[in-house]
Amino acid sequence: MSHTAAELEQAVREIAEEMRERPDRGAVADYIPELATVDPRRFGIAVIDTQGRVATGGDADAPFSIQSISKVFTLTLALGMVGDRLWRRVGREPSGSPFNSIVQLERERGIPRNPFINAGAIAVTDVILSGHQPREALGEILRFLQFLAQDSSIVIDEAVAASEQRTGFRNAALANYMKSFGVLDNPVVYTLGVYFHHCAIAMSCRQLATAGQFLAHAGRNPVTGHTVISAERARRINAIMLTCGHYDGSGDFAYRVGLPGKSGVGGGILAVAPGRASIAVWSPGLDAAGNSHLGRIALETLTRRMGWSIFGV
Amino acid sequence: MSHTAAELEQAVREIAEEMRERPDRGAVADYIPELATVDPRRFGIAVIDTQGRVATGGDADAPFSIQSISKVFTLTLALGMVGDRLWRRVGREPSGSPFNSIVQLERERGIPRNPFINAGAIAVTDVILSGHQPREALGEILRFLQFLAQDSSIVIDEAVAASEQRTGFRNAALANYMKSFGVLDNPVVYTLGVYFHHCAIAMSCRQLATAGQFLAHAGRNPVTGHTVISAERARRINAIMLTCGHYDGSGDFAYRVGLPGKSGVGGGILAVAPGRASIAVWSPGLDAAGNSHLGRIALETLTRRMGWSIFGV
Amino acid sequence: MSHTAAELEQAVREIAEEMRERPDRGAVADYIPELATVDPRRFGIAVIDTQGRVATGGDADAPFSIQSISKVFTLTLALGMVGDRLWRRVGREPSGSPFNSIVQLERERGIPRNPFINAGAIAVTDVILSGHQPREALGEILRFLQFLAQDSSIVIDEAVAASEQRTGFRNAALANYMKSFGVLDNPVVYTLGVYFHHCAIAMSCRQLATAGQFLAHAGRNPVTGHTVISAERARRINAIMLTCGHYDGSGDFAYRVGLPGKSGVGGGILAVAPGRASIAVWSPGLDAAGNSHLGRIALETLTRRMGWSIFGV
Amino acid sequence: MSHTAAELEQAVREIAEEMRERPDRGAVADYIPELATVDPRRFGIAVIDTQGRVATGGDADAPFSIQSISKVFTLTLALGMVGDRLWRRVGREPSGSPFNSIVQLERERGIPRNPFINAGAIAVTDVILSGHQPREALGEILRFLQFLAQDSSIVIDEAVAASEQRTGFRNAALANYMKSFGVLDNPVVYTLGVYFHHCAIAMSCRQLATAGQFLAHAGRNPVTGHTVISAERARRINAIMLTCGHYDGSGDFAYRVGLPGKSGVGGGILAVAPGRASIAVWSPGLDAAGNSHLGRIALETLTRRMGWSIFGV
Incomplete structure (x- = not known):
């Protein structure tokens, strides 16, 4: 399913707006003292598609601890x-x-x-x-x-x-x-x-999404043309992200979002829509399994809206 | 990546030929006495694509215990x-x-x-x-x-x-x-x-692949037009198959094959290439995790050859 | 340390009186529905020494589920x-x-x-x-x-x-x-x-203490003269009672009471003072590990008072 | 059961002789490199009774790592x-x-x-x-x-x-x-x-048995008259030694030997016969649970021969 730049931008913008307002934000990690000081109201998102078009929303340029x-x-x-x-x-x-x-x-x-x-x-x-x-x-x-x-x-x-x-x-x-x-x-x-x-x-959503492009595009950054790894290795890393990327919430992430992804207790998630886009989201509040609460919801919304699940349209 | 009927048929035929010859066949399950009597030399495969084209190889019509x-x-x-x-x-x-x-x-x-x-x-x-x-x-x-x-x-x-x-x-x-x-x-x-x-x-590969079509096609059999479940539910079942379908070998199956699949100790595997095909393989010998040894190898070969991995081309 | 019949009788009587009054009684087992109906105020104790002298207190003749x-x-x-x-x-x-x-x-x-x-x-x-x-x-x-x-x-x-x-x-x-x-x-x-x-x-404290005499006296009932098992086997069963007789509270029972004993979720405990006495107590309320709360306290008091711990005077 | 000095000395001497000859000696601990160099043929034993009489056998004065x-x-x-x-x-x-x-x-x-x-x-x-x-x-x-x-x-x-x-x-x-x-x-x-x-x-069997006397005698060294701890605390430490002193072989040690004891991977065991004796044995070879193989056998023999089990005569 292909999309126009405007469609993607609108989706990302609306998701960022919705996420900034939601009252349920999870709990900021407190077991690393320095992380406990982050403002739970932050939310950022950046999506880069095959053509290198970037759509961002919220605090997409704020650096956070990628963990x-x-x-x-x-x-x-x-x-x-x-x-x-x-x-x-x-x-x-x-x-x-x-x-x-x-x-x-x-x-x-x-x-x-x-x-x-x-x-x-x-x-x-x-x-x-x-x-x-x-x-x-x-x-x-x-x-x-x-x-x-x-x-x-x-x-x-x-x-x-x-x-x-x-x-x-x-x-x-x-x-x-x-x-x-x-x-x-x-x-x-x-x-x-x-x-x-x-x-x-520390990286921003924009930086993370850029860094993750090779995983979405057969091991190669489609914009710069740099080959980072082979296509097979990219597929395999994506497979591990899907089955293991969210600790003991990996099954749930696959079930709800349907994309390979890796979370950090800083509240970031890097997700990969193979052949379509590299996506980074950030919201510091975590769910019980230690994954970004709003980050997961934002990705679920985006995936459904864009039809990007790897498990079918 | 689309394919011609001839390409798919040739791939399936060659895989069936290769699998019949391989000496490494795993061990037939012996903890259900009745299953222990099955001939480890059996191998079957059936693939049905979006257009309903069926490609089969080996013992595709032999019934086995789907477990x-x-x-x-x-x-x-x-x-x-x-x-x-x-x-x-x-x-x-x-x-x-x-x-x-x-x-x-x-x-x-x-x-x-x-x-x-x-x-x-x-x-x-x-x-x-x-x-x-x-x-x-x-x-x-x-x-x-x-x-x-x-x-x-x-x-x-x-x-x-x-x-x-x-x-x-x-x-x-x-x-x-x-x-x-x-x-x-x-x-x-x-x-x-x-x-x-x-x-x-007891079902044959052909019957199983037919039965699995709705999972590959948004909850609907594209040939008969019957809707079995919603598209979202089909995606979600596929997600669970990917993360949990092969017991404690699920991560490895995702890593090697890159498709949602469910195995049985009778030696069968049903695999789903979303938007592309429903696939059933059968070979009674199991690996250490209790999944069909040659069945997994056959699916790995097919997926690589057809470019069907959900984790990227 | 030897004792007179009067000393033992007084100790048992005073313990029974104290236990009947205590407000902390534990919780009656509820996972076997029939046991949940027992009155938590019941308390019984029976002690039989080497000479076959029996000292009892409380509901020593009331039958309970020995479990x-x-x-x-x-x-x-x-x-x-x-x-x-x-x-x-x-x-x-x-x-x-x-x-x-x-x-x-x-x-x-x-x-x-x-x-x-x-x-x-x-x-x-x-x-x-x-x-x-x-x-x-x-x-x-x-x-x-x-x-x-x-x-x-x-x-x-x-x-x-x-x-x-x-x-x-x-x-x-x-x-x-x-x-x-x-x-x-x-x-x-x-x-x-x-x-x-x-x-x-179902047995009473008196019946249980009688039945346990062979364990306290080298495999033999010293009153009737019946040999039940060898002295070595009696020691060994006592050893297992000491290390394993109170489930995951066995260490604590050894630490506090200092006698081999076996509890049941009916609230009974059979305890053995080797060479001295066979003891049975009953109080239906259990502690967190599933052992009789007041039964354990009664045995702790009796052992200390009589100097019967196997771990030293 | 009381004993003469001669009886105890003879028992200890004969046990030491038997243990020096036995071919089954267990395996010397190798996970601490320095311990792996100890000669597996060493065997020592020292027993000190209530009167302070010391009976020794074998390498009773050789220091070893008490661990x-x-x-x-x-x-x-x-x-x-x-x-x-x-x-x-x-x-x-x-x-x-x-x-x-x-x-x-x-x-x-x-x-x-x-x-x-x-x-x-x-x-x-x-x-x-x-x-x-x-x-x-x-x-x-x-x-x-x-x-x-x-x-x-x-x-x-x-x-x-x-x-x-x-x-x-x-x-x-x-x-x-x-x-x-x-x-x-x-x-x-x-x-x-x-x-x-x-x-x-590093201590010898003689030193260890001396050090352990307070545990056998109500918290007090009966020879020097020094009180180390209260009688109750001595009983309680003995109880913990009985239930936990031999790791995952504690039940078996209680079953076979019938005394509170604590082992070390250096091959030593300190055992306590309450009211009777403090005992130390040493043989570097260990059994599967990490306890001295011959040390346990020597204690089993000694306890049976002297009638010292805390679980009955």
């Missing part, structure tokens, strides 16, 4: 570095558990279920770190995002990184636990340092 | 009967556990994770049974499949049903466990009787 | 029938879980942790049943208790048995689950029938 | 410091899990099941540490053991402490996990440092 959305990009980087050997360290099945559960690690001898739960993303970060200094690895991740978003102004929010480093005991438990099974190669403190920092990258 | 594939149709029926109230009895998240796990039921007070694990399908069966005699409920399920497949010769394999009824202690445990939490309304023995019998329905 | 206390006697019977081969079917470790948990069964392939959680007692019942009709097995259990208590008037409360048989879905789940792993030999419905009935035996 | 046996003494210290408030941080129920399991911590919000599993002992260590520097806390623990053993030559084996500090990722996971729930007050690295060091204290 777990960075896991999509570290997965992409790590697959580029070690290919399918990555799957020796991490699975690709939904976990059926909250994002920071440690139970499954005990049952499955330290191998995390997928690259999008915390344990899995820490294992992926460890792969990127191998052979490098933490600073170099982090620089590589940041430059990759700047390249994808075509914006060298993207930075790490050091206050958020420091806040999580001070309080991220659950992640330290996950990392030490995997280390005890030999799943991590690097010193735990290094791997965690890189992990906390790449989760603390 | 858990029946859960797609009982879910469809139950949603038609009670609508979204169904979700009070069963979730729609991947389980992260084998198909017959009872652990999650204890943690989540008897509510199964999704309608495609055994516990969930038993709960769905209980909804269909309510207000009816077991025989009536079973008749309704069978007639629904005969209608969808346009073939009134479809029957229940009583030997398989009896075999499972004699040995299905794990399912009896699941049912009694849910009953202890009040999740089932009917006597356990009735609900299990209907469940074992609808899993024992 | 899980019967598991001590079925364990004794089964060990007499098959000896240490019993331990192929059931472990002897504390479970760290509530009495009716099914999680551990999944992890440990259907082998219950110990003979005093429900699953374990069902497995023990199945051993007693083997080679017999349910009616015969049940008769044997009942006659064993009548013999131990020297009272042929002891009967099964059929209303309680029927009540549990109608509502015991959780136990049916456990039994079917074990059956699926081959841990039970007999038809599930037979084993459960015997299990529900022996749990429904 | 988890230190948990008995840190529990005693912590109870002396904060009394029953300790039980807000740690439970006293058997865990039903291996010594280093993290699953239960997730289910029970960071509160370890008992003070003798690793997580519980780390929480107890954190209590002792509070308000002190790690060096001071460690000094206090060491001096307490020197005082109890009446031997100021007892030291920490720094090589073992360093070895565990380098490799103790599982314990670091447990500590961070508890910290994430607020169960630990001090910096994780401090608490772990003290924990690893007190586990690395």
Whole structure:
């Protein structure tokens, strides 16, 4: 189903207006102290279609903490570095558990279920770190995002990184636990340092949607013509986003929205309509599963309106 | 991506030829004694596209025990009967556990994770049974499949049903466990009787692919014009098939094949390429997660060749 | 530490008086409907020492549903029938879980942790049943208790048995689950029938304390001179009572009371002071772990007062 | 049952001889590299009775790494410091899990099941540490053991402490996990440092048996006359040793040996025969549950021979 630029712009504008007014906004994450200060009334959306047309609404240019959305990009980087050997360290099945559960690690001898739960993303970060200094690895991740978003102004929010480093005991438990099974190669403190920092990258909806274009278009940015990864790898990353991208709410997101997507506890969601558009939304209030409450509703509305569900018209 | 009838026919034929020869065939399910007698060399495939063109290969007309594939149709029926109230009895998240796990039921007070694990399908069966005699409920399920497949010769394999009824202690445990939490309304023995019998329905690939057409085409059979369910409900059932249709191998199936699908331990898989085709494959040997080994490989090959992945070209 | 008959009688009388008055009485079990009707103000106690002197207080002659206390006697019977081969079917470790948990069964392939959680007692019942009709097995259990208590008037409360048989879905789940792993030999419905009935035996504190004497005195009733089991086996059953006799409150019971004991959800507790006394208490109100609230307090008081803890003076 | 000095000496001597010859010796712990170098042929035993008579056999004066046996003494210290408030941080129920399991911590919000599993002992260590520097806390623990053993030559084996500090990722996971729930007050690295060091204290069987006398004699060393704790507290610590002292083999130890005891992965066991004796054995080879294989057998033989079981003659 194709659309005109005007149709997309109107849909995005109306969704942004509706979302700014809604009284139900979820609860801002409080377990990273620095994130708890964000205003729950913020809402932003940016959509970029195949022709590179950009439709935005609300706070589309306000930077926010991308948090777990960075896991999509570290997965992409790590697959580029070690290919399918990555799957020796991490699975690709939904976990059926909250994002920071440690139970499954005990049952499955330290191998995390997928690259999008915390344990899995820490294992992926460890792969990127191998052979490098933490600073170099982090620089590589940041430059990759700047390249994808075509914006060298993207930075790490050091206050958020420091806040999580001070309080991220659950992640330290996950990392030490995997280390005890030999799943991590690097010193735990290094791997965690890189992990906390790449989760603390700040981006706007516009930047995120730009960065995600290659996933919507067979691994290639259709505007710049840059090929980031193969078409097959793009499909596969999308598949993992669909089955695992929203922690223990992944099934519900697929059921309601019908697009591959990855959420972060900063309230952002990057969603991919294959062959159609790259979409980023942001609203800081979260639902019980830790996903942006209004972000999900906005995507559900947009997908239905544009007929973009991957599960049928 | 459109295709000619010749292209599809050739793809199906070549896949069937390749699959008949492969030495790696998985292991035939042995926990239902009656299923253990099936010849592992069988392979069948049937594909029906939007225009109603049918391409078949191998044993496309041999009936086999559809087992858990029946859960797609009982879910469809139950949603038609009670609508979204169904979700009070069963979730729609991947389980992260084998198909017959009872652990999650204890943690989540008897509510199964999704309608495609055994516990969930038993709960769905209980909804269909309510207000009816077991025989009536079973008749309704069978007639629904005969209608969808346009073939009134479809029957229940009583030997398989009896075999499972004699040995299905794990399912009896699941049912009694849910009953202890009040999740089932009917006597356990009735609900299990209907469940074992609808899993024992025998169908061929051709019949299954015909029956699945409404899921590929917005809830409607494009050939007969019959509307079975709304377009939105078809999308949603597809979403659940994608995230939960292959037990603890659902993530891997999405990653490799990229289509919504539902497997059964009889070796069948029903897969849906939205807007393109309804597909059924059958090969009795299973992989470690209990899904048809060659069936999955055949679907992976077909999807790549036809460009049918829902995750991008 | 020896005592005079007068000292023991006074202690028991004062404890009974104190317990009748206390306002905190726990909650009467409601998951077996028939038990929910018992008056929470009841309290009974009976103590029989080495010389056979009996001290009683309160409702010491009122019969109550012994429920899980019967598991001590079925364990004794089964060990007499098959000896240490019993331990192929059931472990002897504390479970760290509530009495009716099914999680551990999944992890440990259907082998219950110990003979005093429900699953374990069902497995023990199945051993007693083997080679017999349910009616015969049940008769044997009942006659064993009548013999131990020297009272042929002891009967099964059929209303309680029927009540549990109608509502015991959780136990049916456990039994079917074990059956699926081959841990039970007999038809599930037979084993459960015997299990529900022996749990429904009604006894008074006086009868129970009499029946428990062999455990306090090296396997032998010191009054009648009857040897029931060897001294070593008596020690071992006491050890299992200590570590597993109060479900997930066993550690706390050992910590507070310091005697081997077995509780039932009818509110009874049988406790053993090795070399000193056999003790039965009854108060229907239960604590959070399903053990008699005042029964435990009465035993704690008695043990401290008489210096009977097995863990030191 | 009283005994002569000669009877006890002969029993101990014969047990030591038998144990030195046995071919079945278990496997020396290898997960702390420094412990893996210990000779599996070592065996020592020391028994001190009420009169202070000491019977020894084998390598009774060879120091070994006491490992988890230190948990008995840190529990005693912590109870002396904060009394029953300790039980807000740690439970006293058997865990039903291996010594280093993290699953239960997730289910029970960071509160370890008992003070003798690793997580519980780390929480107890954190209590002792509070308000002190790690060096001071460690000094206090060491001096307490020197005082109890009446031997100021007892030291920490720094090589073992360093070895565990380098490799103790599982314990670091447990500590961070508890910290994430607020169960630990001090910096994780401090608490772990003290924990690893007190586990690395080296003592001989003679020193350990001396140190344990207060537990066998109502909180008081009957030879020196020093009162360490109240009689009630001694009973209670014995109760916890009985139900939780051998990890997931506690039930079996109670069943076979019938004494409160605490094992360490260094191969030592401290056992308490209330009112009779304090006993220490050492043999480095472990069984599947991580407890000294020959140590348990030696204690079983000694207890049976001397009639010391707390569960009856």
